[in-house]
Structure formats: structure tokens, C-alpha cells
Amino acid sequence: MTHDLEHKFVNQLEANQNIVHKICKIYTDCPDAHKDLFQEITIQLWKAYPKFRGDAKFSTWMYRIALNTAITLYRKSKRRLPTDNIDPVLYRVKAIDYDDTEEQQLSLMYDAIKQLNDIEKALVFLYLEDKNYYEISETMGITEINARVKMNRIKKKLRNILNP
Structure with a gap:
């Protein structure tokens, strides 16, 4: 992945992360589950980002990936996916405290x-x-x-x- 692609992704995610927080709030009941789902959605967004062509707005594309991830993850008895191999790019996203x-x-x-x-x-x-x-x-x-x-x-x- 190029540095430019990574930079664009991080900026887009930071600008739109409240979308992910809101989805996490709907699909989780506790702060730890919220953090886990946020992390999993971020991972899935990063994996899919190279295929993002810009046909739709980033936020619309983000909604689709985030909702599909939340539905898939929590439909199957709230199982947790392994997240050991997290790409270092994900640590560059500045998480804001979610004020509810x-x-x-x-x-x-x-x-x-x-x-x-x-x-x-x-x-x-x-x-x-x-x-x-x-x-x-x-x-x-x-x-x-x-x-x-x-x-x-x-x-x-x-x-x-x-x-x-």
C-alpha cells in the first residue's frame, strides 16, 4: 500500500468515525464490545479500501462496510474475530472520545x-x-x-x- 493511500484512508476515517461509533452503540451493550467492534470495522474498512473506487461517497461506502461487519459479527452469537495481526496503519488513526x-x-x-x-x-x-x-x-x-x-x-x- 502506498503512503498516499494510507494517508487518504486515515483522513477519511478520522473525518467519518462518528458513523462507526454510532453503529457500535446500536450493536453493542458495553464499552469493551464497542471498542472491539470499532476495531473490527476499522480493520474491514482498511482491507476493503484499496477497492474503493469513489463511485459512491466515502461515507455511503463506509456505512455499508460498517453495517455488514456489525451484522455479520453479532449475528453469529456475538463471536469475536481474531485481531492479532493488526496493520500498523490502524494505530495512526486518532480516536476521539465518543461523547454520547x-x-x-x-x-x-x-x-x-x-x-x-x-x-x-x-x-x-x-x-x-x-x-x-x-x-x-x-x-x-x-x-x-x-x-x-x-x-x-x-x-x-x-x-x-x-x-x-
């Missing part, structure tokens, strides 16, 4: 979201990130109509969870 002060107000919503299945969680996450249905469909690999239908069903499901 604002999100504490949403703790009930997060608890409700955690009761959803993995695909529903991903759809809600993208919706909460103000992605339009076209962007959601592109990221999730489904039709725009399917994204709308699924989101309406999820909203109803969340209302039922929050207001039994």
Missing part, C-alpha cells in the same frame, strides 16, 4: 432499537442519520420501495415497543 451526552436523551429509543433484528437496526440507523430512501436502498442493497415499506413497519414496531 446528547444520545443519553435517546436511551429509551436505543433500548427499543436493540430489540429489533439486525436488518431492522441497520435501516433505523440509516434513517436516523437522515439518509433518504434512495440512499438507504443503495446502502442496504434493496429497492427504494422495499426500504419505505420496511421502515414503516419498523416505525410501527418501535411505537409498540415504546408504548405497550
Whole structure:
């Protein structure tokens, strides 16, 4: 890998790492699991980065890799992947402390979201990130109509969870 590629990756990841933190918050329950998932997503992003052609925005590409990693990792009984051979480039990423002060107000919503299945969680996450249905469909690999239908069903499901 060239130094230029590495530099671009680190800059993009630092600029967009809140995306990964938010995904980690939805798919994990404790700080250690959050850190592990963040690390695994970063590794998968780095492995896939040489194939990033720029056809989509970096953040859209990042959402797809991060969500797929989270879903795959935590769907299979929250198994942990070995991370012994970490590329040194990953240590150059300046991790920011994740401030969830604002999100504490949403703790009930997060608890409700955690009761959803993995695909529903991903759809809600993208919706909460103000992605339009076209962007959601592109990221999730489904039709725009399917994204709308699924989101309406999820909203109803969340209302039922929050207001039994």
C-alpha cells in the first residue's frame, strides 16, 4: 500500500468515525464490545479500501462496510474475530472520545432499537442519520420501495415497543 493511500484512508476515517461509533452503540451493550467492534470495522474498512473506487461517497461506502461487519459479527452469537495481526496503519488513526451526552436523551429509543433484528437496526440507523430512501436502498442493497415499506413497519414496531 502506498503512503498516499494510507494517508487518504486515515483522513477519511478520522473525518467519518462518528458513523462507526454510532453503529457500535446500536450493536453493542458495553464499552469493551464497542471498542472491539470499532476495531473490527476499522480493520474491514482498511482491507476493503484499496477497492474503493469513489463511485459512491466515502461515507455511503463506509456505512455499508460498517453495517455488514456489525451484522455479520453479532449475528453469529456475538463471536469475536481474531485481531492479532493488526496493520500498523490502524494505530495512526486518532480516536476521539465518543461523547454520547446528547444520545443519553435517546436511551429509551436505543433500548427499543436493540430489540429489533439486525436488518431492522441497520435501516433505523440509516434513517436516523437522515439518509433518504434512495440512499438507504443503495446502502442496504434493496429497492427504494422495499426500504419505505420496511421502515414503516419498523416505525410501527418501535411505537409498540415504546408504548405497550
